[in-house]
Amino acid sequence: MNPPHAPGFPSVPTGCSDRVILHSDLNAFYASVEQLLSPSLRGKAMAVCGDPEARHGIVLAKSEPARLAGIRTGMTVWQARRLCPGLICVPPRFRTYVQFSELVRNIYGRYTDLIEPFGLDECWLDVSGSVRLFGPGYAIAQQIRRQVRQELGLTVSVGISFNKVFAKLGSDLHKPDGQTLITRDNFRRIVWPLPVDALLFVGQSTGEKLRRIGISTIGALAQMPSGTALQLLGKGGLQLRDYALGMDTAPVVPAAEFPAAKSISRGVTASADLLTPQEVLSVIAQLTQEVVHVMYRTGVYAAGGAISVRHPDLSSRDCQCRLPLSTRNPRTIAATLGELYLQKCGILPVRAITVRVYDLRTSRAGEQTSLFDCPEEESRMERLDSAVDAIRTRFGVQSLLPATVLTNTKTAEGHRCEKHSAVTTLHGNYSE
Amino acid sequence: MQRRIPLSVEAVFSSTGMITPRQVMFRGVVYAIDRVLSVRPFCPPDIAAIAPLRYIVLIGGTRKEIYYEPSTRTWFSVRSDGLL
Ligand SMILES: [Mg+2]
Numbered sequence: 001m002n003p004p005h006a007p008g009f010p011s012v013p014t015g016c017s018d019r020v021i022l023h024s025d026l027n028a029f030y031a032s033v034e035q036l037l038s039p040s041l042r043g044k045a046m047a048v049c050g051d052p053e054a055r056h057g058i059v060l061a062k063s064e065p066a067r068l069a070g071i072r073t074g075m076t077v078w079q080a081r082r083l084c085p086g087l088i089c090v091p092p093r094f095r096t097y098v099q100f101s102e103l104v105r106n107i108y109g110r111y112t113d114l115i116e117p118f119g120l121d122e123c124w125l126d127v128s129g130s131v132r133l134f135g136p137g138y139a140i141a142q143q144i145r146r147q148v149r150q151e152l153g154l155t156v157s158v159g160i161s162f163n164k165v166f167a168k169l170g171s172d173l174h175k176p177d178g179q180t181l182i183t184r185d186n187f188r189r190i191v192w193p194l195p196v197d198a199l200l201f202v203g204q205s206t207g208e209k210l211r212r213i214g215i216s217t218i219g220a221l222a223q224m225p226s227g228t229a230l231q232l233l234g235k236g237g238l239q240l241r242d243y244a245l246g247m248d249t250a251p252v253v254p255a256a257e258f259p260a261a262k263s264i265s266r267g268v269t270a271s272a273d274l275l276t277p278q279e280v281l282s283v284i285a286q287l288t289q290e291v292v293h294v295m296y297r298t299g300v301y302a303a304g305g306a307i308s309v310r311h312p313d314l315s316s317r318d319c320q321c322r323l324p325l326s327t328r329n330p331r332t333i334a335a336t337l338g339e340l341y342l343q344k345c346g347i348l349p350v351r352a353i354t355v356r357v358y359d360l361r362t363s364r365a366g367e368q369t370s371l372f373d374c375p376e377e378e379s380r381m382e383r384l385d386s387a388v389d390a391i392r393t394r395f396g397v398q399s400l401l402p403a404t405v406l407t408n409t410k411t412a413e414g415h416r417c418e419k420h421s422a423v424t425t426l427h428g429n430y431s432e
Numbered sequence: 433m434q435r436r437i438p439l440s441v442e443a444v445f446s447s448t449g450m451i452t453p454r455q456v457m458f459r460g461v462v463y464a465i466d467r468v469l470s471v472r473p474f475c476p477p478d479i480a481a482i483a484p485l486r487y488i489v490l491i492g493g494t495r496k497e498i499y500y501e502p503s504t505r506t507w508f509s510v511r512s513d514g515l516l
Contacts, residue, residue: 037480096482099503103483151473152483 018184020137021252022125023159023167024144026104027176029121030061033100034090036153045069046088049077060092064176095299098362100152107147111140116252122171124164126252141179149177163248166191168200187246192219199243206233206240218244264298266290267354270410273312274350280309281338283411287355288334295357296389301326302357307337309345310352317345326361329381333357434478434510439498441507453487453507456498466490474499476510484508 026032030048035041045066051057057077069084080087101120108115111134114126127140134140141158148156155177159170166187170180173190182190197207199218209232215221222244229237242248266287274280284307295302306320321340323333337355391400440457456463467490474486476499484499498509 036475037482039478039480042478099482151475153475153477153479153481 017128018162019126019128020131020140021161021164021167022127022137022141022144023161023164023171024104024108024123024125024141024156025158025171026101026121026148027155027157028061028063028067029100029154030092030097031063031066032061032154033097034093035063037096038090041088041090044088045071045084045086046090047071047080048092049080049089050092051077057089092297094297098299100154102362103152104148104154104156107144107151110147111144113254114252115254117255118168122168124167124252138179138181145177145179161187163246164250164252165200165243165248166246169194169198172198184246188219191244191246192217192222194218196221199240201236201243202240206236209233262360263356263358264291264294264300264302264360265354265356266294267308267352268411269310269352270350272410274353274410275348277342277346277348279410280341280348280350280353281334283353284337284341284355285330285334286411287353288330288337291355291357292328292330292333292385293389295328295360296386298360300360300362301328302333302360304357304359305333305337305340306356306358307341307345308354308356309341309347309350311347312349312351316352317347319344320356320358323357326359329385331381434476436479436481436508437511439507439509441498441500451500453489453498453500456491456507458509463491466493469495479510481508 031046034046034048041063043065045063047059047062047066049057049059059071059073059075059077059080061073062071062080066080066084066087069087071080071084071087075083077089080089097120101117105115105117105123108123108125111130112125112127114129116124118124127134127137130140131137134143137160141160145156145158148154157171157173157175157177158179159167159173159182160179161167161170161182162184166182169191170182173180180190194217195207196202196210196216196218197204199221202210202221210216210221213228213232215224221241224237224241226238226241229241231237233240268283268287270283274283303323303326304320305323306318308316308318310316319340321336323336325332327333333355388400437458441453442455442457443451443453445451452468453465455465469488469490471485471487473483475481475484476486476497481499481501482503484501487498487500489496489498496509498507500507
């Protein structure tokens with residue numbers, strides 16, 4: 001006999017059914033977009049390279065024939081050309097990639113609003129609430145793959161699992177245009193034989209530490225005694241072991257606003273100390289030009305700006321402020337940051353300056369413009385700036401500069417000054 | 433090899449944002465569109481386009497496919513022989 005149904009308690013226990021998480025990864029994303037938009041590149045060994053003319057430019061993405069020739073992401077153009085003499089290198093078009101990234105996310109959005117981007121080309125989707133409507137996770141993955149392929153001409157690989165870590169791992173297993181289901185029943189068979197660094201968050205050095213004590217597969221990591229895990233890797237070690245056991249309860253957190261980059265910075269150490277406020281302001285203007293160039297390439301506006309200055313005694317000062325509107329107008333940004341410098345950190349002499357913008361957004365929609373702003377003038381300037389940017393994309397940032405920064409001999413290209421730059425994303429830094 | 437053949441199109445924009453092509457101008461000839469049979473996002477293989485919409489239409493009793501690319505606001509057809 002069934003026990004009587006207790007009032008206030010559901011007869012079917014809730015919270016026990018597993019989540020359905022997908023991880024969808026666009027295959028060779030930048031390279032695929034370039035091949036889509038230039039059919040003559042299709043089927044050829046090609047790579048998208050940062051600064052392809054420069055020896056130090058690096059491979060950002062490569063086509064399948066290039067991969068077969070041994071080209072790897074992160075190689076320098078010079079190394080890549082040595083491996084594959086016929087390699088076609090094309091420069092990146094970040095705005096177009098952002099555009100496609102949004103189009104793909106629109107397709108995901110047909111199945112769930114719980115979409116967590118991981119870079120431009122990867123997303124986690126929690127479709128637990130959608131399976132009654134669209135079928136099981138595996139069927140949703142098939143629909144997504146078909147729609148991305150037919151509507152956009154790109155391919156995605158999808159992992160389907162009960163947690164984010166295994167879903168991510170599954171999306172790596174069948175490329176391109178494949179999908180892998182990892183369940184509580186099959187994960188020991190599918191996941192455990194894989195090399196330990198196939199697991200998310202197992203980086204190179206962790207992987208090496210584990211291999212040194214004989215743990216080379218995810219299965220071995222799963223069966224590692226907790227004492228050893230703790231001793232070898234600290235608390236993070238226990239966490240990794242839990243992941244290997246399928247114990248990952250992290251939720252899919254939708255990103256409210258799109259941009260992958262959190263901040264963009266450009267800095268310079270001058271070849272000689274900057275002695276006057278004018279010199280400092282002029283260098284701020286110069287660095288702002290370079291930051292704005294990256295903003296155009298990534299298609300973002302910034303609502304916050306910051307500068308940090310270092311003095312010859314190595315003391316330094318940072319200050320930040322809101323920008324009047326989210327903007328990528330280099331004059332607005334340079335003027336605001338110049339003001340900030342004069343008010344908050346105007347100590348001389350200055351040895352190094354970094355300009356940073358943060359609080360990045362892809363659109364200015366829904367923004368309250370101030371009473372005294374002139375939108376027509378602003379959009380006219382934006383057209384001018386985007387024309388300037390197009391020239392810089394072709395001929396380099398230094399090809400076109402405002403006259404005010406031409407006097408910056410202490411930070412000019414080719415002088416004994418050191419430049420550094422970074423784009424910080426939600427998932428770490430990459431230097432440009 | 434398929435190619436993208438640019439078209440001039442006369443279309444009606446509804447208050448809800450629907451775009452309905454009414455006639456196509458190609459090589460100086462105007463072709464009236466009798467009916468739009470279907471509209472859906474579809475990128476024809478081997479064609480350079482960003483998320484185009486495929487309109488299957490009836491022109492003079494024959495089914496034709498024409499495409500609209502929202503990002504460039506251009507219409508095109510896809511034929512290897514260059515004919516509509
Ligand atoms: Mg990818």
